[in-house]
Amino acid sequence: MKEYRYGFRDPEKYVIKLDKGLSRKTVEEISWLKMEPEWMRKFRLNAYEVFLKKKLPNWGPDLSDLNFDDIVYYIKPSEKKSTSWEEVPEYIKNTFERLGIPEAERKFLAGVSAQYESEMVYHKLKENWEKKGVIFVDTDTAVREYPDLVKEYIGTVVPPSDNKFSALNSAVWSGGSFIYVPEGVSVEIPLQAYFRINSQNMGQFERTLIIAEPGSYVHYIEGCTAPIYSTYSLHSAVVEIIVKRGARVRYTTVQNWSYNVYNLVTKRAVAYDDAVVEWIDGNLGSKVTMKYPSVYMYGKGAKAELLSIAYAGKGQHQDVGGKVIHLAPYTSSRIISKSISKDGGRNSYRGLVYVDPYATEANISVRCDALILDRYSRSDTYPTMRVKNSNVSVSHEASISKIDEEQIFYLESRGLDRDEANALIVRGFIEPISKELPLEYAIELNRLIRLQIKGDIG
Amino acid sequence: MREEIILDVKDLHVKVEQREILKGLNLRLERGKIYALMGPNGAGKSTLAYAIMGHPRFMASKGSIVFKGEDITELSPSERARRGIFLAFQYPIEIPGITLFNFLRMISNIRDNKNISPIEFSKLLKAKLKLLNLDEDFIRRYLNEGFSGGEKKKSEILQMAIINPELVILDEIDSGLDIDAIKVVSDMIKTIFNENMTILMITHYQRLLDYIKPDSILVIVDGRIVASGGYELIGVIEKEGYNSLEKKKEYERV
Incomplete structure (x- = not known):
């Protein structure tokens, strides 16, 4: 137990914190600390071997400053998991208070699950869902309590060998949400989880797995914010979603990482016959984000919807987009990507549309709109289309715009100052996507963007 | 009640892309009154509207704009708006x-x-x-x-109703509207108008004046106000055109 450091220093009050760096031993230790079954230990160790062999992507943003040896791979903030708000430690509560979480809890009266550092500390699920057989737990708990389900599905949508970061996540993952919705069950109120990094050089590797049985529905929401630190943090999550016949899953993310975070996330869903997958993604903050939510449409009539907003300010590169893989007939997909670049920020849209020869009468629409707020900022699109069936409908539209001075003058003539006018135009620009968010998230997103435009955030 | 000067424009010069459009314009408006500003194309009607509102491309190169006793010549459009000036755009x-x-x-x-x-x-x-x-x-x-042309104008007037400004500039509120729409928009304006408000309505056509009766008609020609008066001016304009007023002015000056 020499490797652990017991940190009680405020604000970093940890029960267990591993030393920096990654080795086979680190991986084993994580698994040991979690008292995991042998199959999970093996899953991790295999993934670690894959991680060593995989190279960093040779495309996209610059990751050369990322040092895997300079990251802490596991922190456990408190021994006991809490199921009620009263049991949550005070210092964590204070952090949540600043993030407005209790308010969200009051408003949603739903299963609120919050992740502080690597471990779930607060977890709650409404009883009526439990009666319906809905499972909403952190993934560590799922490994212990629902091992058969986890074993059956984990790594089937995003295998460790998919890319270097999916391998890394598979080796060192901790926390994340596990959701299982039985056949025909509709979860009316969104399930929410808050993720947060609160330690320097702290990697966060949550693993989320959602299984929607035939004809079911669930909306899962994750929101992230992190404080600012001077050295780089890494966030590398894996999200796997299995949407069976006629089921629908909506996954909403609003992220506002601090400006030193590398946010490298693999999110993928598989959709069977007539299933619907909706990814709604708001990306603010971070130093570099690489994230391309994907939908593999395996079943006839499956539908995919990918809506994303990215904001890149000074020193930030948002490399985001989406992939729609049409593998069956009558499948349809819609991608809408909106990006805002300011103060030298850079946005890249990177998308893939693949239509299999078998996917006849597929329907695809892609729309990318970029708003550039000054001449120092940049926006690019890298769309890839591989359409191997001639009986399909594909549309692709892209626009790059600047804010018109006459729009500003018009708004100023109504009493808005210049910053307010800019923020309002940006708010209107993203509205087609923000209107898909739950109201309080839309308000929060608008507030964050307004602060960014005004330069109130350091 | 004492007559209060709400807007006092003194010797205003405005250049647009190196060309002088307003050439020493003087204008005084009283609180609670409605003014019609008429003049030929290119005389500087819209330029004056933008200059009063503070459009960055229509800033004064000389002269001053005083609103409620305060010199606002250097203020931003939003600062002017917050002090009570409202511009209803010709093209919202x-x-x-x-x-x-x-x-x-x-x-x-x-x-x-x-x-x-x-x-x-x-x-x-x-x-x-x-x-x-x-x-x-x-x-x-x-x-x-x-929005259709009419809807855009209604949107402007609705904004005006919400803000309840002290000085309203209506920049060709009648342009692009058919006769029925002009009546509707005019009725809206009359409903909102009150004794605390001053309206400066810019128009090409006398038609608007049939619906909103101004207290005074101002004529602008070549960047200056060349005449002001009552309805008798309309007869002069109809008969002799705007330029006759300008000549008269020059004559008066001599």
Whole structure:
């Protein structure tokens, strides 16, 4: 137990914190600390071997400053998991208070699950869902309590060998949400989880797995914010979603990482016959984000919807987009990507549309709109289309715009100052996507963007 | 009641792309009165409107604009708006993604310097819509986006009703409207007008004056106000054209 450091220093009050760096031993230790079954230990160790062999992507943003040896791979903030708000430690509560979480809890009266550092500390699920057989737990708990389900599905949508970061996540993952919705069950109120990094050089590797049985529905929401630190943090999550016949899953993310975070996330869903997958993604903050939510449409009539907003300010590169893989007939997909670049920020849209020869009468629409707020900022699109069936409908539209001075003058003539006018135009620009968010998230997103435009955030 | 000068424009010179459009314009407007500003194309009517509102491309190269006793020549458009000046645009600008409702609430909050709840504002707005005979669906649409000419003008007047400004400049509010729409918009303006408000309405056509009776008619020719007076000026303009007024002015000056 020499490797652990017991940190009680405020604000970093940890029960267990591993030393920096990654080795086979680190991986084993994580698994040991979690008292995991042998199959999970093996899953991790295999993934670690894959991680060593995989190279960093040779495309996209610059990751050369990322040092895997300079990251802490596991922190456990408190021994006991809490199921009620009263049991949550005070210092964590204070952090949540600043993030407005209790308010969200009051408003949603739903299963609120919050992740502080690597471990779930607060977890709650409404009883009526439990009666319906809905499972909403952190993934560590799922490994212990629902091992058969986890074993059956984990790594089937995003295998460790998919890319270097999916391998890394598979080796060192901790926390994340596990959701299982039985056949025909509709979860009316969104399930929410808050993720947060609160330690320097702290990697966060949550693993989320959602299984929607035939004809079911669930909306899962994750929101992230992190404080600012001077050295780089890494966030590398894996999200796997299995949407069976006629089921629908909506996954909403609003992220506002601090400006030193590398946010490298693999999110993928598989959709069977007539299933619907909706990814709604708001990306603010971070130093570099690489994230391309994907939908593999395996079943006839499956539908995919990918809506994303990215904001890149000074020193930030948002490399985001989406992939729609049409593998069956009558499948349809819609991608809408909106990006805002300011103060030298850079946005890249990177998308893939693949239509299999078998996917006849597929329907695809892609729309990318970029708003550039000054001449120092940049926006690019890298769309890839591989359409191997001639009986399909594909549309692709892209626009790059600047804010018109006459729009500003018009708004100023109504009493808005210049910053307010800019923020309002940006708010209107993203509205087609923000209107898909739950109201309080839309308000929060608008507030964050307004602060960014005004330069109130350091 | 004592007559109060609400706007005093003195020797205003405005250049647009190196060309002088306003050439030493003088203008005084009293509180609670309606003025019609008429003049030929290119005389500087819209330039004057922009200059009073503070458009960055229409800043004064010489002279001053005094509003309620304060020199506002160097103020930004929003600072002027917050002091009570409102410009109804000839071509209102479209702002996609922002509903008219949200925009009206925003400008109402700025005007009153408070944060009124959407529910409370909704009540207030409903009353205004009823007063102005406007459809409720109207406010759910995005600001001016895809509005017809008439709808855009109604949107301007609705904004004016919410802000209740002290000085209103109507820049060709009648342009692009058919006779029925002109009547509707004029009725709205008359409903909102009050003794605390001054209106400067810019128009090409006398038709508008049939609906909104101004207290005074001002004639602008070649960047200066060359005549002001009552309805008799309309007869002169109709018979002899604007240039006759300018010549008369020159004659008077000599």
